[in-house]
Amino acid sequence: MSAGEAPVAAGVGAPLVDTHGRVHRDLRISLTDRCSLRCTYCMPEQGNEWLAKSSILTVDEIVQVARVAAADGISTFRLTGGEPLLRADIVDVVRRLSAITGPDGARVQVAMTTNGIRLPELLPGLVAAGLSRVNISLDTLRRDRFAALTRRDRLQDVLAGIAAAAASGLRPVKLNAVAMRDVNDDELVELVEFAIAHDAQLRFIEQMPLDAGHTWDRDRMVTQAEILATLSTRWVLTEVPGRGGAPAARWLLDGGPHTVGVIASVTAPFCGDCDRLRLTADGQLRNCLFSTTEYDLLPTLRTQPAAVHDEGIDRMLRACVHGKLPGHAINDPAFLQPARGMNAIGG
Ligand code: SAM
Ligand code: SF4
16 A cells, blocks of 8 residues: 555545644645755755656646645645745745635735745745745854855855845744754854844754755754753743744743744654644655655646545545654664655755
């Protein structure tokens, strides 16, 4: 039996609840595996095996999947990649997704995670098209480090993207930084200060075993405890209660209003509250970043008659949710890193 044929009753409009009682409300949609950077923790410098162009979902196909997902209770779509702003039709994708409504008639939220490089030219159009929120990745403020880490000398372009986000009406703007030993762990305070100065929220991410080169080393990972210890030398940190399903735990800085977040997927997994599913650019549904099973939507979308697409998509969403494990098992000695790198899964 293939992954898509799990014995799960279909029913467009029913919530997506897994066997552990988790209700799914968030779908991460990867729009491409291509990128303008080559971050060491995500992509190889060369020799990346790109997804076949013919397998990349069209905007019509993405919208078909998203409509069914929204009917089943998904209320947030996060566009990611690869670099989502490399999609030539990105404004159209945002416009069409943000017009989708859920069972209660409310419009879905459309957020995006981006390296920021194309934001100055694209953000006004994206906001007009209905984009709700933006997260921008920024690991260092030093040009030489940025160039070494991303293998591209484009820090100024990212900073221009952050300035564009700060000048837009979108709030909160979030900045994501992967904390790395001997790479940027002496910049943690500086990054938070930069975020505060740009009316943004910094969130540190523990590095995860998702690099295309499979070089992740637990001993080199900067942990949440280390991040908090470093930040405590500068601010009094008070944990913000009521995190819900959010991946980042947050702390008030000196009593607020500014906060810092930490996404501690490795040392403090939040799988018990996970409400996320993922759709790769080539039409594979995934129930976890670290899953080694995928649920292929391409046969449904491309070979079945249009009249049965919704039912087929719904069945596949339910099979994917049904197959979700209680946790990601990174900390299990038998853990196997997924074959795809982060750029092809969608962060
Ligand atoms: N290109 C966009 C960007 O960089 O924001 C979107 C895609 S990227 C894969 C999404 C997020 O995943 C980024 O914040 C990036 O820092 C994070 N990421 C990538 N590889 C990671 C890894 N191995 N561990 C932790 N975070 C990672
Ligand atoms: Fe590109 Fe984002 Fe991966 Fe960096 S983390 S290589 S910007 S997809």
